[in-house]
Amino acid sequence: MNDADKVIIVEGRTDKVQIQKVIDEKIEIICTNGTLGVERLEELLIEYDLDNKDVFILVDEDSAGHKLRKQLSIELPHAEHIYVDKTFREVAATPEAELAAALLSRSIAVDPLYL
Template structure:
């Protein structure tokens, strides 16, 4: 479930990450794809368009060089954001097993479909 008027926002890198998360969550959440690193203008645009300063923001990116760089950039711009981490073994959000990803989301208070917790 996703909606542009949801209070929770999850920021991910790519569309495959977004699809994987959409499948697992069981609440209304807006998922934003950055498609890699963000320029200053694009970051400001996202903050304004999605009112990121006034919403619950979660950052879930790959555990590789570009993901770590993006996480640092987002942390500076959105210091109130909650970070969700995947095991470095899997490196990519889209490649993380459903149980692992569902558990990571649930640990940060995002409701997931219970079938992915078995």
């Protein structure tokens, strides 16, 4: 079980790796691996106690990302959204400095090296 108070939900492993590079605090990063079924989403809610944590949604700026963001917004109305610039489209393709600035804007500690 995880004791981090913050959770970032991303689509894939490459997104997770990119974010882990720039953050400088204990945060659980959950990969959805694309769209979520209702059962899987329920499992995540319980497993990570998402109703009682600061949840951030950071997904790709493409149709699959928009669909997932919409789905997560319904299930997690308290979640905050973090967006990457549409020109990069994918979280994994977003330069570290851009990603760090986006995370910092939501009060997530980042390694100053990337600012």
